[in-house]
Amino acid sequence: MSTSYDAHHPPRRDVLDECVHCGFCLPTCPTYAVTGLETESPRGRIYMMDLAARGEIGVDEAFGEHIDSCLGCLACVTACPSGVQYDKLIESVRPQVERNVPRTRADTLFRGLVFALFPHPGRLRVAALGGIVYQRTGLRALVHRLGLIDRLPARLRALESLLPPVTVRALFTRTPERTRPSGPVRLRVGLLAGCAQRVFFGDVNAATVRVLAAEGCDVLVPRDRQCCGALSVHAGREEEGLARARATIEMFERYRLDVVVANVAGCGSTLKEYADLLADDPAWAERAKAFSAKVRDISELLAELTPRAPRHPISTRVAYHDACHLSNAQKIRSQPRAVLRSIPDLQLHDIAEAELCCGSAGIYNLVEPETAEELGRRKAKHLEAVTPDVVVTANAGCLLQIRRFLDTGIPLLHPVQLVDASIRGVDPL
């Protein structure tokens, strides 16, 4: 049987064979929800991967288009009764497409720009500063008034509108490298500061550090501008992703930690995946395994730790959005809810179509802006339907994406910010 894949990690035959074509994944797939096309569904994508494995279709543009359009939200993995590991399949097929399907010049340039910017906090900070100037000087208003914004290609428009309202001070606030708890130390915890996270959501990192310290953790935050590689891995840039994985492991190994905490769902899921990603690298397999075993999402860790710091009531209606890389990739659904419910008077509400991705998905909303926009609108509508005082989600990408489409009167927070406000007894907004 001749195959259309190259020899480097093609999708595994035994994993492809798990799919029985039942279609239970269809309703939870965001691209299927938007298009209704079989080729834009997990079942269809697995079918195409299988045809390519049998050499019946090529790994070409027509094939790559449907792989590129997958958000990688993994809602299908949650829905699948047969236990198909679609995560494994898409992760082996994306690099195949990346290596074997030539991209247009414009696409290559744009992806190059995204990857030259987002995984580099230093550069991103400068760009964000430019963004603040753009927003504050009236330039943005002018661009919008003159209708210039509508003339921009959809991808640049997406880039423009994702820029969150951030202050210069917030932009340059750095998280201290070490924060000791007031009482006895329960755990030595390392926190991944993130890339876009530390630039745009320094306040979330600050809240995470305060909550961990209040709960008796000795918190260490490496200052290195080290990207964890999540964006690269999710986009099929395998070598780049693996290099970042190794560097991240090395960075945290300096500290002798009990736990490594992530407060970005997308980063956390990749940190946990290092063990698999580096499994066939003899020099790193063991180190990666030991590292991944220590990784926890902040909500996961807080749910494990019996609360030590008393919670003050916050009377507010909260709509909770499941970040895909938390709920599907890490199977963390009950923990953030439990952590939020530990706050007295807080009313937590789930939303319709909770399993459907908001369209953020790493760099997806930048490279596939039309689908992302439709999903963003759909998510905002369901969030607004529960008339929340605040919307809460545990991923930087989701926060940026949802902010674009949500009624401007509704603030967005990371769950740990509510916990922080509750411990400190302050108004979270």
Added chain:
Amino acid sequence: MEHSALRAEFVAAIGADAVLDDPVSLRSYECDGLTGFRVVPEFVLLPTDTAQVAAAVAICARHTVPFVARGAGTCLSGGSLPVAEGVVISLQKLRSVLEIDVENRRAVVQPGVTNLDVSKAVAEYGLYFAPDPSSQQVCTIGGNVAENSGGAHCLKYGFTVHHIHEVQVVLPDGAVTTLGAPSPHQPGYDLLGAFVGSEGTLGIVTRITVKLLATPTAVRTLVADFPSVEQAGDTVTGMIASGIVPAAVEMMDALALEAVEASVQAGYSLDTAAALLVELDGPPAEVATQFAEIEQLCKDNGTTKLVIAPTPEARAAMWKGRKAAFAAVGRISPNYFVQDGVVPRTRLAEALVRISEMADEAGLRVANVFHAGDGNLHPLVLYSEQAGEHDRAEHLSTAIAELCVDLGGSLSGEHGIGTDKACSMPRQYSDVDLATMTLLRKAFDPDEICNPGKLLPTPRLCGDRPGPHRAHPLEAAGIIERI
């Protein structure tokens, strides 16, 4: 007709975006839930409303091009298998709930809405749509109408046909008509009755007025283990004899339980020969009395463990396991066939013993999961394609279906005849019976362009054998070729 000329007509009628003919797209539509049969269509169309469906069908009719309607493509009998040089008309762009009439307990929906989404849309009014095929989270109302779908609760509530007021249909010549009416008991031929369950051979449904029921005030569910399938079967017979009509009575044997538990961890036992899932619903007092009777019946028949769902979540987990059973079998076997035969309830135990003997003779495993209340079996014949067990499994599967007919039952309870069992129809029906059905079909579709080759046996198809795709004997001999 020339491909490009036909393409131009479709594009003019429904737009270029709605006409697919690139090889990758076409191949992704080559099979439905029954992957053993594969045919690549010439076009896939995605109309967005009734007018577009009618326009597309009219073009097909004008040029005598066969077409097949497709919902979510979950059919287990190959009902939405494409026709070579034919058109697949996907209803996945018609996914809106158009109207909810709470007072009259009706909803008007488009065919691409999933079964479960109908119930979700009306849940806030305390209403739901009763038919609940196990694939309800994905299968569409249009497909439910075509297949007259049942589900676990059809024992008490009946099939899809009992829950449809009216359908708007595009006939095979492209005309649009309405069958049925918003209120029951209409004069004239019961064409709605004929249409529901016609497996897509009489036209394409484009709008459905469904009947809604009030959500029962009380629901109680139990799972009882039994040391043998006979004892479980006797319990079911006892229940029905006592006059109780449970909302659902499902049975699973040891193999099915193993698969289900691996998939959902709902707390099913792994060390029992059979388990019954029994659900009662209705007014609280009635449910309480009958539930006690059923508990007693289970004990009288030697249940070894009886678990009552303590919370709605536990109940949901029990059902999730049962409803995912087919696909879950993918975890314990690389390949499987699902059968759908019906036997008179009183012959359940006998059928199961025979099936087990036949499986032993064939040297294969058969997992059983079924609607015990109405005798609708779903034997899953497990096999390994790689180990060369395919043909043996296929023979066993067909033999089981025919056993059901011989025991006084039926080839299919709810999955439909489709492509899979068309050739077995003469086993159940006489020539005159089949000729009468053909008369009806021809009255709607004289040119045989509407889902041809399904439901009724045709000499061409029945030269083929069911199973994974293989060349037709004439094809293999080089006499004909597949394009």
